Amino acid sequence: MSPKNKTHNASRREIETGADRAKPIVFQHGHEIQPYGKIARMPIALDEKVCAASADNLNQLLADTMSLRDMYKKHHWQVAGHTFYQLHLLFDKHFGEQVELVDAIAERIQILGGISIAMAPDVAETTIIPRPPRGREQVPVQISRLLEAHEIILKEARAMAKQADEAGDDGTNDLLVSDVIRTNELQVWFLAEHLVDVPVVRADQKAPSGD
Numbered sequence: 116m117s118p119k120n121k122t123h124n125a126s127r128r129e130i131e132t133g134a135d136r137a138k139p140i141v142f143q144h145g146h147e148i149q150p151y152g153k154i155a156r157m158p159i160a161l162d163e164k165v166c167a168a169s170a171d172n173l174n175q176l177l178a179d180t181m182s183l184r185d186m187y188k189k190h191h192w193q194v195a196g197h198t199f200y201q202l203h204l205l206f207d208k209h210f211g212e213q214v215e216l217v218d219a220i221a222e223r224i225q226i227l228g229g230i231s232i233a234m235a236p237d238v239a240e241t242t243i244i245p246r247p248p249r250g251r252e253q254v255p256v257q258i259s260r261l262l263e264a265h266e267i268i269l270k271e272a273r274a275m276a277k278q279a280d281e282a283g284d285d286g287t288n289d290l291l292v293s294d295v296i297r298t299n300e301l302q303v304w305f306l307a308e309h310l311v312d313v314p315v316v317r318a319d320q321k322a323p324s325g326d
């Protein structure tokens with residue numbers, strides 16, 4: 116220790132004196148400024164009832180998209196077998212695309228004056244995507260689970276898009292059609308082709324009998 120280093124023997128008060136204005140004010144608590152489910156009207160020329168209906172729908176879609184996003188990461192980590200490398204990469208690509216959808220859906224809810232759900236316990240309470248086991252599953256089961264989740268999302272997204280269109284909420288309709296529906300449909304194609312049972316090396320010589 117240097118003999119010039121006076122702070123070593125100084126008291127805590129001596130060290131902190133004069134620095135109060137620079138001290139972060141931590142451990143703060145206070146009431147919410149907007150309860151969940153309520154709309155803070157935004158000047159976007161849309162009726163509050165339309166905004167509330169769209170925000171409500173989008174929160175359901177958000178919870179389901181977050182579940183699908185996380186299922187992709189689960190399968191990215193747990194995939195096994197001779198297609199490990201390609202599926203490991205494909206699952207992560209789709210995960211990244213779902214991350215972008217999650218952000219776009221959540222921000223649309225905020226744009227409408229609503230509140231986006233965010234935390235895992237709230238997502239778990241809201242989602243209608245069936246919960247997979249914690250354990251490791253075979254590839255066809257992983258892919259089937261993902262396809263089922265995509266179809267649930269596509270079904271609800273189409274109904275929500277129609278509702279937004281009829282209510283005049285063009286921004287929500289566009290997000291649902293251009294981003295959510297198109298991305299999910301494309302990902303379904305990439306997954307579903309893995310479940311077509313075709314020979315890998317030697318072609319079938321006989322046509323199926325048809326019975």
Ligand SMILES: [Fe+2]
Binds near residue numbers: 191207
């Ligand atoms: Fe990774």
